[in-house]
Amino acid sequence: MTTEFDVARYILEKQGEMSAMKLQKLLYYSQAWSMVWDERTLFDADFQAWANGPVLPSIYDVHRGQFLVDSSLFRNGDASNLDDEASDTVDQVLKVYGNKTAQWLSNLTHDEAPWKDARGDLSPMDRSNVVIEKGQIHEYYSGL
Template sequence: MADVRDVAKYFISLSTETTKFAITPLKLQKLLYYAQGYYLRETSNPLFNDDLLAWDHGPVNRTIYDEYKRHGYYTIPREPFDDSLLTEKEKEIIKNVWYEYGDLDGKTLEELTHQEDPWLFTKKNQVIEKELIKKFFSEQVEHALVR
């Protein structure tokens, strides 16, 4: 199982700072949620053990929030990443999520998560249960990552 910090750093390593493929803290949080969902769908296991919380702006991992909040609404600078810290399957799912959602901004991703059951059915500031995420993504045939 991956460390949530490594998953975040891998997403950041895929970003391009001055384009629509830049990553802000808000966007990073939503990408982590989608990566967790698709990984649960594909493997029945979580990508990372850390919880996602149902905050006002959608699913949030507290560890990553604390680490990147200093960037506010601004782009997180790209940083090198040792991708040997992740398995091939982990990298495959993360890349697929990036290809599917990487060109969307954080606000658009927030709006998407606000329409999805895991966030809708979890009380504010509570843990979004991994089983709820898994169930939702497993039922979303039309959102299958096919790349």
């Protein structure tokens, strides 16, 4: 199975250096649209509903304390692990979301049900490690 590190490396090899927050959001949308278009997850890891939007803690652990990230940071990832269907999905996500800013992407996730529902009654900047359930992600994006 492809890992989140493989997909991160793939995105960064395609797009080049970007902010850590933008990478997190591109991973989120890649996972969401893979579930809808390909009827499968790209990777097993779960996103959590952090204050700035969906975050993969395992990816955060790699880029912690860094604003900008590039593919060299994800040496444990292998972009060639993505099969044709997965790479096509990520490429389509990058076409739609790749030119957006990290803040624009974060704001978008804040307007969408999976993150909002996982956050519940928390105030906008409260810390949270609540998992955004894959079923909720699939259900929401399938309806768009």
